[in-house]
Amino acid sequence: MPTRSEKKVRLLHPPVYPESGIDWICKRLSRHLARLRSEEPDSIVQTDPGELDARVDDHEAGMDEADMDDLGADEDDLGLGARDIQRIRHRAKRIVARRKSANHKSLGHLASNRDKRARTALLRLAGMVPVKAIADEAKADELAASLHAEFPWMGAATTVVWHALRRGARAGRPTSVGPLLLHGPVGIGKTAWAHELSKVLDLPHCVIDAGQGLSSMILAGVERGWSDPQPGRPLQTVISSRIANPVIVVEEVDKACVMRTTSGVSLNFQSALLGLMEPGSARRWQCPYYRIGVDMSHLTWVLTANDVGLVPEPVRSRCEIVQLGDLSVEELSGFAERQATRLGLPEAAADAVRQAIERTATTGCRQRRFLTSTVFLCNALIANDS
Template structure:
């Protein structure tokens, strides 16, 4: 499989360090002096020291070596400048070296494959149909356009809590076979934890998205940001505001995402294959520039029939006994339609986990 060149920088030949360059230059200078001195050296005979008067005319003095070393450093600096990595220290270049051969991209093999994945996702969570349809169209377009990997336009899933938005994103990533980055917007320090920040801040880091790409060597992870509307912002000493929503803007636009500059490394990356899924319970606090860059899908409450069907399928998938599955579905079916507190998908998952714990406990005793 071909690798995707996500980093817009190159790594120099490891042998092109100042010491090696200096050695090559000194050797070449000795060779030139030997020729001028009339010493006939073939390619295979470039061995020193040379005996006699010629050795004095060929030998490099301490001043010669200082000049050679200075020239070697200048040449090496020029090589680094052309790579786009000259401003980084050795540790940073080492950290980024994992990307020098590119990264893998999860891809959809065919239109039939896209249809199969979408049908499976819809069968598991039919109440999430608008989101599944959005992903399905993205899968099919990835195949039709001949893209190197799967990419999905940024989407906002707006709906009440507890309907399974997070679970749906997790299943989408598992079915496609790509890495996933989970971000709780209420717990992140503005944009810093997601896209990184410049050095000088106490929390300086590359950002979780780039860290995932470097660790998993994948160029199209799915990034899920939960409760985006609750993300705060911080201010610098110059009274500049750094908010998560504003930091996402260049990454949500395909043209700017393809040439995105990491504020930590100050190196450009092609992030156009990253899929962004933003989860909200309310759209009102979000800025218009962010809303205009995303497909907005409004989701409805999950009904009891869907919850019961999900509990049956998930229970079977977890290998629970028929008795345990019946107990969970029976408890759900007894919820009054007009009850003030309705169970959510989160409730069902907890019930299934509890049933599994009880089964394992009975086996152990």
């Protein structure tokens, strides 16, 4: 399901610029100048050259290497004179020089050959980065309805999302929800719902299982000097997708623990999580791996817990807690039937699943949760294959 609209934001600070060549920048500026003249021919003729330069400067701020699709005609085909072309080429050289100087200040510590891969990856976030948004409240209604149709028993969580999407669309803000803390029994599909949320919103997502005893490094990253330096999973998701507002799912946050290195350094998962969830600190977040500031405030956080009482109060206070109930036989049966249809299972196989689910009405919740987990696992496999 395609996203409704798209904006752009700057994520890196100090700013990092695309390492575009002079010819590409000349084409961008030439096309922009020709468009200005075609839209406002009278005002352009009378405009002071310095003012015109300032207007083209505004365009430079939005230039992005990722937009290097068909740039259209060359300068000669745009009706530009020799003086125009000369000025544009001179300006393009200045832009390249300024960007090179700025990038040296921001990324000078990544100049060695061993840091080449890290620098190349980080340059994906240079300039302005796309951030998905929903165009209007009607589209927000449509997306929430789609999510509810797939997970009707998660209505409490979907309602929170629906209201957040409507507020964001009304204000013209990028798509963002939460942070949400989903509290409910094991095996009711909390993570599957979060995956479906990212799918409905056309956003990338990643899942981090805090119950595995992971340290803060999985969130914040590992700085150079450690045995396996790398950026954290949330930033990896932003870089790989080149989308500023992915959905980050943290499973079993109630089981997160504090780890210590052999030298006694504390690696607190909850502290790293707070630094990324709190809007103020997320906007000024410093990546220990790249050693540069990254605006991580556009992320949507969905946390899950089986016992919300075990979640530290600082985390709870920053989340909207959504209490969820157990999954009924009818709800699980309906979900399983939809998955069977997607898989194209024969009717006999679908009937066998349906009968197994119905038997849990008398055998108890534990067996039903096992079947639920199996169904959701199949759903995840379908999603990964698609």
